[in-house]
Amino acid sequence: MRVIDALRRLERRTRPVDPEFAAVLHRRWAQLPEHVKTPGQFLGRHAVGCEGTRGVFPRCNLACTPCYHSREANRVRVDGSHTITEVDKQMALLRRLRGPRAHAQLIGGEVTLLSPDDHAAALLTMRRYGREPMSMSHGDFDPDYLERLALDAHGQPRLRRLSFAGHFDMLMFGRRGIPRPGSEEDLNPYRQRFVEMFTRLRAKHGVRFFLAHNMTVTPANLGQVAGVVRDCHAMGFGMFSFQPAAFVGDDRRWHENYEQVGMDEVWREIEKGVGTLLDYTVIQHGDLRCNRAAYGFYVGPRWHPFLSGGDPADLAARxxxxxxxxxxxxAGVELPDLIGKLLRAVVRHPAILPLAVQWIARLLRRVGGVRALLRHGVRPVSFVVHQFMDAADVAPAWELMQRGEKASDPRILAAQERLASCHYAMAHPETGELVPACVQHSVLDPVENVELRRLLPIVDVHAS
Structure with missing residues (x-):
């Protein structure tokens, strides 16, 4: 019986297609607006979209200009039991509505204000619901915190793999050692230190990691985006994500005209830093007005896309x-199980094998052959831009959508189209709804954080 049970578990782990996941993808595709059902659209064809937590720890210990959190966020106490309870409820709803697998962000204010044990418990809760979690942080924490997060009381890994997004930009104030950065370049040692903490953890305890680099972009630092890409692409980040600022969150921290910086301007700066044009239509995530992405890798100093939009053979491979x-x-599949999935898929669809061989051959030609790979190695690095919307557009757009009405104002109509295509959802277990992140931050957070302040007041321990 033990052998039979083991074989059954192996069969389930290496099963190429989970029928439930396939059904969720089909439903997701059917729900998408027609204008985003493009040949490169990932939503509904390979992914249900990204997910994020809400109201689980709004407080942060840095000051950013701008900040997408409402002004009440920093008046809410960080409480581990509240975080774990709410994460459990939200993940349960996401599991029910969006299926067995997805990427989800443990996001709020600053995640490392949670104790390492509570942080780990939240991540393990997300994994229990089939989510591949990523902790969103400003990166200003110590190696000791990271070790206590990854290891149990006996010094053994309780988390075999960690995903973190470190947010670094000169618009963030209060970072230890550099409270008011004068430039993006000034932050490079802190970016490097962040990566090195994870590198040491892996060397010492075998804990694998994936790191993303987040950066808010305004007129003040737009011209430094290319430098960040050039200086930091080899540090160890697997993704660079840039967010043009929007008028959302705490209006006391709006200090520039953010309309001067949009998706096009930021993308051009990324291309300058990479040294080549980046095709963001090959793989799409929702609406291109919200998300652009280019997936590829470096061989030495040169970046190459996994798929070239100018090559019909690559588009056929897609x-x-x-x-x-x-x-x-x-997502989150261990290598032996992944190999098993792929082998079974090839057996079922033999056409995969020659297509894969031809694709690999094209990649090798582009990078200069096997010799170039052996000399320089391969570093997967992707580039992403997320363009949030202004609260003044989101609020009326969402109100009309809730009434089933279509806006007549072109700007509000565009917001409705983008919300209907949203890649990034947050769960409301109390109503059973999922809402787009822009709605959460623009419409719901200001009200919810007032309630959270009452529920979790910050207690002045020095008061008599």
């Missing part, structure tokens, strides 16, 4: 991927 492997989940 279509084949969606057809044969679109419903195969890769």
């Amino acid at each position: 279509e084949a991927f969606f057809r044969y492997l679109g419903a195969v989940n890769f």
